[in-house]
Amino acid sequence: MTIAASSREKARRDWGGRLVILIPALWLTVFFLVPCLIVLKISLSQTMIAQPPYVPVLDLAAGWPGIKDFITRLSFDNYKILGSDWLYLASYLRSLAIATLSTFILLLIGYPIAYGIARAPRRLQPVLVMAVFLPFVTAFLIRIYAWINILQREGLLNDALLALGIVREPVVWLATDTAIVLGIVYSYLPFMVLPLYASLEKMDESLLEAAADLGAPRWKAFWLITVPLSASGIFAGVLLCFIPIAGEFVIPDLLGGSDALMIGQTLWTEFFQNKDWPVASAVAIALLVILLAPILIYQHLQMRAVEDR
Amino acid sequence: MVEGNPDGQAARPLVRFEAVSKRFGNIVAIERLSLDIFEREFFALLGPSGCGKTTLLRMLAGFEQPSEGRILLDGADISGLPPHRRPVNMMFQSYALFPHLTVEGNIAFGLKQDGMPKAEIAARVREMLTLVRLEGFGIRKPHQLSGGQRQRVALARALAKRPRVLLLDEPLSALDRKLREDTRFELMELQENLGLTFVIVTHDQEEAMTLADRIGVMNGGQLAQVATPSDIYERPNSRWVADFIGDVNLIEGRVVSSTPGQTIIENAAAGRLRVAQATDAVVGANIAVALRPEKIQLDTTAPRPSDENCFAGRVTEIGYLGGVSIFKVKLDNGLDMKARVANRRRLTEQLIGTGDRVWLSFLPDAGVVLPQ
Numbered sequence: 001m002t003i004a005a006s007s008r009e010k011a012r013r014d015w016g017g018r019l020v021i022l023i024p025a026l027w028l029t030v031f032f033l034v035p036c037l038i039v040l041k042i043s044l045s046q047t048m049i050a051q052p053p054y055v056p057v058l059d060l061a062a063g064w065p066g067i068k069d070f071i072t073r074l075s076f077d078n079y080k081i082l083g084s085d086w087l088y089l090a091s092y093l094r095s096l097a098i099a100t101l102s103t104f105i106l107l108l109i110g111y112p113i114a115y116g117i118a119r120a121p122r123r124l125q126p127v128l129v130m131a132v133f134l135p136f137v138t139a140f141l142i143r144i145y146a147w148i149n150i151l152q153r154e155g156l157l158n159d160a161l162l163a164l165g166i167v168r169e170p171v172v173w174l175a176t177d178t179a180i181v182l183g184i185v186y187s188y189l190p191f192m193v194l195p196l197y198a199s200l201e202k203m204d205e206s207l208l209e210a211a212a213d214l215g216a217p218r219w220k221a222f223w224l225i226t227v228p229l230s231a232s233g234i235f236a237g238v239l240l241c242f243i244p245i246a247g248e249f250v251i252p253d254l255l256g257g258s259d260a261l262m263i264g265q266t267l268w269t270e271f272f273q274n275k276d277w278p279v280a281s282a283v284a285i286a287l288l289v290i291l292l293a294p295i296l297i298y299q300h301l302q303m304r305a306v307e308d309r
Numbered sequence: 310m311v312e313g314n315p316d317g318q319a320a321r322p323l324v325r326f327e328a329v330s331k332r333f334g335n336i337v338a339i340e341r342l343s344l345d346i347f348e349r350e351f352f353a354l355l356g357p358s359g360c361g362k363t364t365l366l367r368m369l370a371g372f373e374q375p376s377e378g379r380i381l382l383d384g385a386d387i388s389g390l391p392p393h394r395r396p397v398n399m400m401f402q403s404y405a406l407f408p409h410l411t412v413e414g415n416i417a418f419g420l421k422q423d424g425m426p427k428a429e430i431a432a433r434v435r436e437m438l439t440l441v442r443l444e445g446f447g448i449r450k451p452h453q454l455s456g457g458q459r460q461r462v463a464l465a466r467a468l469a470k471r472p473r474v475l476l477l478d479e480p481l482s483a484l485d486r487k488l489r490e491d492t493r494f495e496l497m498e499l500q501e502n503l504g505l506t507f508v509i510v511t512h513d514q515e516e517a518m519t520l521a522d523r524i525g526v527m528n529g530g531q532l533a534q535v536a537t538p539s540d541i542y543e544r545p546n547s548r549w550v551a552d553f554i555g556d557v558n559l560i561e562g563r564v565v566s567s568t569p570g571q572t573i574i575e576n577a578a579a580g581r582l583r584v585a586q587a588t589d590a591v592v593g594a595n596i597a598v599a600l601r602p603e604k605i606q607l608d609t610t611a612p613r614p615s616d617e618n619c620f621a622g623r624v625t626e627i628g629y630l631g632g633v634s635i636f637k638v639k640l641d642n643g644l645d646m647k648a649r650v651a652n653r654r655r656l657t658e659q660l661i662g663t664g665d666r667v668w669l670s671f672l673p674d675a676g677v678v679l680p681q
Contacts, residue, residue: 209372210405212392214419214470224418228409 036288043281044074054278078282088266088283092290095263098177099246102184103192106241107234109185110192114233115226117193118200125201132193140187144254147183148174151255175257183251188244192237199233200226232305239298243291263287321384323348323506324369324474329378331364331530338364340530341378346474351500351507353517356527357553362510365527366476369508370399382473393422398472402479404463406451412438412462413447419470437465440499457488464496468503477509481516493519514554518542526550542601548679551599558600558646559679564590572678574598576642581617585673590680597679602649604675607636608668609661619670622646624663638667 045054056073059066082088117128135143150156151173158170173179203226211221227234249264256262261269263283270280322345331339338361346352354362367373368380371392380388387395398419406415416437420430438444441461451459460480467475480496481489497520500507511517517524518538525535533553534546545551548559560582562574567588574582574596582598590596606612612619622640629652636648646669654660661667 204403204405206401206403206405207407209370209392210399210401210407210466211418212372213370213397213399214466215393215422216418217391217393220422225407231409 039281040285041074042277043078043279043285044076045278046073046075046077047276047278052277053275078278079286081279082282082286088263091261091263091266092286094260095246095248095287096290098180098184098252098262099242099248102181102188102245103238103242105181105185106188106192107238110189110196110237111234113189114193114196114200117197118203129194129197132190136190141250143187144183144251147179147186147255151179151182174255177256179255180252180262183255184245184248187251188241191240191244195236195240196230196233199230199236203229232302235298235301239294242294246291247287321348322346322381323350323383324508325379325381326365327379327381329365329368329375329380331361331368331373332376338530339368339375342530342532343378344525344532344535346506346508348506349504351497351520351522352509353521353524354508354510354527355514355517355524356512356533358512360527361530362512362527363478366399366478366508366510369474370397370476371395396470396472397474397476398467398470399476399478400463400467400480402482404451404459404483406459406462406466408451411448411450412443412454415451415462416466416469418466423470433469437469440468441465456483456485457492460484460492464499468499468505472505474506474508477507479511480509482511482513489516496520526553528553544677545599545679548597548599551677551679556602556647556649558602558605560598560600560644562596562598564588564592564594564596567592571673572596574678580620582676583617583673584676584678586676586678588678588680590678599677599679600646600671600675602635602647603633604671605646605648606670607638607648607650607661608670609665611668612670618673618676619668620644620646621666621668624661624665624667627661627663636661636667638669640669 042054045056047053048055056070058070062069113132117125117132120128148155152158153170153172153174155173157173158167161167161171207225207229208218208221211225212218216224247264248262249268252262253265253268256265267280267283267287270276270283274280324344324346326342326344328341328343329339330337330341342361342365354365356362364373368375371387371390371394375388378388379386382396407418410418413434416434417430420433425433434447435444438447441464443458443461443465446454446458446462451462454462460483464480467477477496481492484492493516496507509517509520518541521538523535524538524541526533526541528549534541534550536544536546541550541554545554551557551559560574560576562576562582565573565575565581567573567590569587570585572584572586572588572590574584576582584598588596611621620640620642622638622644624636625639625645626637628635628637631652633649633651636650638646638648640646648669
């Protein structure tokens with residue numbers, strides 16, 4: 001092969017490499033970055049009964065003065081509203097509290113399940129992983145409505161508790177935080193189990209034998225070896241659950257009460273009931289910033305782990 | 310099967326397997342095996358894969374429980390003790406270093422489990438790092454080390470608790486040849502200097518021969534022979550051991566006469582064989598003579614006016630190995646024999662070629678009679 005041909009070959013390969021990156025980059029720009037910027041812009045606008053329901057609207061036909069006018073009319077007023085009204089702060093805190101509690105419970109339930117699958121005979125493992133996933137083949141809404149059925153006053157749960165004599169009166173389950181957390185834990189379990197399983201499955205069993213050989217009883221070997229070595233799985237599972245739970249709308253709307261709202265519900269109310277797009281956008285941007293923090297921390301830790309390797 | 314203990318060692322065994330059996334479901338891994346290992350001994354378990362040698366080691370470490378029989382350490386039954394309560398430590402074939410801990414963290418792991426004071430742990434870790442010549446590597450993680458260095462960390466970690474017995478599961482198999490040979494001598498030195506008892510599992514005969522004071526050759530879940538390396542090689546007690554250890558020519562025959570110090574065997578095709586060794590076999594019984602290839606004399610002329618311990622044949626194949634050459638010879642009586650001859654001259658001046666007529670002979674004390 002001549003030098004010219006080989007450099008042409010190389011250029012072609014470079015171009016191919018760029019194309020591979022270009023497609024997802026383009027996708028993310030069009031369907032993620034641009035919408036985000038639009039939402040950011042709306043959050044800096046003022047509400048107005050019009051079409052679209054906010055001002056200012058960028059009018060490029062007006063030329064440079066039009067753009068200048070547009071920029072000067074943007075403001076942070078909506079964020080001031082978020083800070084001044086207790087309703088918003090309460091929703092944020094409530095979302096974070098429920099997400100923290102649910103994620104913790106998910107970890108507590110998910111870890112033993114993932115551990116059990118990872119230690120099961122190898123040919124059984126795919127079956128068990130499928131078993132974790134299988135309920136999620138049915139529609140999400142149907143499963144949540146099923147929970148309403150289970151949790152209502154004359155539902156399955158109360159029937160069972162009354163029959164067993166554990167309670168004398170039917171317990172109110174629906175429209176409580178318990179119902180929300182129950183629904184969330186049920187719905188998000190695979191997202192906790194799978195990353196945990198992936199990290200536990202890779203673990204070399206001889207490490208536990210070595211720990212035992214060096215004098216560590218089983219529980220200590222688990223704590224000193226298994227848990228640290230599954231840290232990446234724990235991080236991934238926690239983030240995969242925490243972030244969407246914090247923004248969850250459907251589960252609290254169907255299973256929770258109407259007195260205290262999670263941030264997703266507040267956002268929905270602003271957008272569809274109050275028709276206040278700018279404030280709804282500000283709520284969304286603030287949520288994004290709040291949730292970005294754990295992602296960045298995770299990325300940082302991941303990078304450090306990779307550099308360590 | 311235990312053939313006494315080597316001189317200068319305590320009479321009481323440190324480790325004793327008493328009629329130990331181990332079954333996994335229907336598969337018998339170890340069958341009624343008894344073995345004594347003595348204080349300060351370097352003992353090697355040698356055998357082909359699947360012979361049960363690793364299972365035996367794992368039972369001593371506590372990872373497997375014997376199905377029957379007892380394992381004694383210092384006279385006390387340890388069969389039921391979990392691994393973390395046994396005063397033995399193991400060096401794993403895969404090294405099993407904890408990837409999230411530093412070299413120091415790995416070595417200190419066992420000491421921390423014992424609740425040793427911090428200052429003492431630090432001192433012991435330093436001592437261990439010096440012992441395996443890894444000073445300055447303490448804060449590295451296992452993945453930042455070479456294979457040889459990892460092997461040393463594994464060794465230091467297993468030695469840190471000063472175990473009564475150090476178990477080594479194929480400790481050198483992951484190293485390349487040159488490093489493996491150097492490490493052998495280091496291991497021997499270490500065992501000598503520390504005065505510890507080492508039990509090593511290996512499938513590498515050369516390794517077992519060089520390292521061990523005594524070797525237990527295992528086959529099919531049982532000990533075929535337990536003896537010093539030279540006894541195993543020079544006086545194998547069965548055809549299987551003779552065949553497994555090194556290279557061997559086996560010549561079948563009937564006992565003609567048996568006196569203390571001498572056995573005469575008659576082979577229908579090869580004639581009379583005289584071996585300077587007694588046998589239990591009665592006259593007329595079928596036995597075999599084992600002859601190591603290097604103990605056979607190869608000549609291009611008939612050596613002696615005697616038909617004893619001498620056969621004529623033709624060279625069928627020559628394998629040149631550098632220092633020595635292996636000659637495959639088809640005897641006139643149909644037997645195939647191998648002779649190993651040191652290359653005292655350069656190859657260009659090789660006198661014997663394929664197809665040449667040669668005579669093989671051996672001295673009476675070169676052969677070993679093996680019971681059927």
